[in-house]
Each structure stands twice: as structure tokens, then as C-alpha cells.
Ligand code: ADP
């Protein structure tokens with residue numbers, strides 16, 4: 001599903017060059033549930049930006065769902081991003097003035113999907129995260145854990161190849177964080193491919209595999225990949 005080979009990322013600032021990734025290689029099979037960990041400055045955000053097709057590597061190769069995106073221009077990269085990736089953010093990034101349903105519909109509005117299909121899929125996604133009865137409410141009317149579940153519904157509504165989550169429990173209390181992880185586990189059991197960044201070992205232990213980074217290098221790869229499942 002996702003193949004990173006010898007990924008290097010160099011940032012050029014005015015005076016110095018910073019090598020944020022120093023040659024990183026790993027594969028993530030379809031249907032995997034993976035956590036990325038590492039101290040601040042270890043290259044996690046840089047890696048997530050590349051894996052999420054928000055940026056390209058300076059050197060090395062990144063193949064996503066059979067597509068070599070290593071050298072793509074921003075326009076094409078944006079297409080791949082919209083087509084293949086569902087994003088979940090630490091701060092939820094929901095629009096506060098529109099309903100949860102409408103928030104979940106947004107990616108499909110951008111994709112030009114007709115209203116009837118949109119509504120159907122949005123309701124389905126909200127059902128998957130257990131929030132059907134909150135569909136008409138605004139994000140401001142529900143708890144933090146519920147907001148993140150709406151954001152997960154939005155991430156999965158276009159049936160992406162990968163769900164990428166950056167510190168998805170970072171703004172949640174323990175119980176809401178556990179609820180969010182339970183949703184991810186359910187999606188994983190249904191065949192979704194999920195990659196998340198977390199600082200918390202308690203959160204990472206809900207996944208199947210932990211990639212630990214330090215100083216721009218992959219230092220540990222814990223856990224065993226399950227056999228490839230259909231999505
Ligand atoms: P993490 O997410 O693990 O904290 P980052 O990927 O943000 O790590 O950063 C890795 C290294 O790259 C750090 O030394 C950081 O200062 C540097 N870095 C990240 N982004 C930039 C940038 N846009 N310009 C210059 N240096 C950067």
C-alpha cells in the first residue's frame with residue numbers, strides 16, 4: 001500500500017541546511033494500523049507531510065497505492081491527496097457553524113458528488129463512528145471526543161486508501177482518547193489502513209505496529225504486520 005525507500009528530506013534555511021530525514025525505508029501493507037513515534041525534532045511531521053502527499057522527498061522514493069508520487073508537482077499531488085488520503089488532525093478542523101452532517105459532506109462537495117449520494121454516504125460515515133443522532137447538531141454542541149469522531153467520519157467518507165492522523169488524541173481526555181482509538185480499531189478490523197502519529201505509548205499500544213524515529217532515522221520497528229486484507 002505504501003512503500004518508502006531511502007527517504008531523505010533536506011530543508012534549506014537562509015544559512016544552513018537541515019536534514020530532517022536521513023534515509024528512511026519501510027513498507028506498510030494494506031489493512032495495517034501503524035503508530036509513528038519519536039521525540040520532538042525526530043522527523044515525524046516531515047515524514048507525515050511526505051506520506052500525506054503534502055510535500056515530496058529531496059531524495060528517495062515514495063510509492064502510494066501503486067503510484068510513484070516522489071517527484072509529483074503540487075497540482076497532481078493535490079489530486080492524489082484528495083483521492084487517496086483521509087486526514088484527521090489534533091484540533092479536529094471542523095467548521096463550527098455548519099452541522100456535523102455538512103462537515104462530513106464537505107470532501108464530497110469538493111469532489112463534485114451529487115447531493116443524494118453525498119447525504120447517504122455522510123449518514124453512513126456518521127453511523128460508523130456512532131454519531132448518527134448528532135448529525136444535525138453543530139460541532140460546538142458536542143464533546144471533544146465526539147468532534148474527533150465526526151472528523152474521522154469526514155476522513156473516511158471518500159473511502160480513502162489511507163487514513164492519516166496527526167496526534168488525533170492530543171486534545172482529548174483519556175476516556176475520549178480511548179473512544180477515538182476504539183473507532184480506529186473498528187475501522188482497522190473492517191480493513192482500513194491507518195497511520196497515526198502519537199507521543200503517548202498508551203495510545204500507540206492500540207495499534208499493530210510502532211515505528212520509532214530519532215534524529216531523522218527509523219530506529220525501531222515493533223510489532224508484526226497482519227496478513228494483507230482487502231479494503
Ligand atoms: P517532529 O515532527 O518529530 O518534531 P519535524 O519533522 O518537525 O520533527 O522536524 C525535523 C527536523 O527538521 C527538525 O530539526 C526541524 O527543526 C527541522 N524542520 C522541520 N521543518 C522545517 C522547515 N520547514 N524548515 C527548516 N527546518 C525544518
Ligand code: ADP
Nearest residue numbers: 134137139140141142143144145146175176179
Ligand atoms: P460520550 O463521549 O460517550 O458521548 P460524554 O461524557 O462526552 O460521553 O457525553 C455524555 C452525553 O452527553 C452523550 O450522550 C453526549 O452525546 C452528550 N454531550 C456531550 N457533550 C455535549 C454538549 N456539549 N452538549 C450536548 N450534549 C452533549
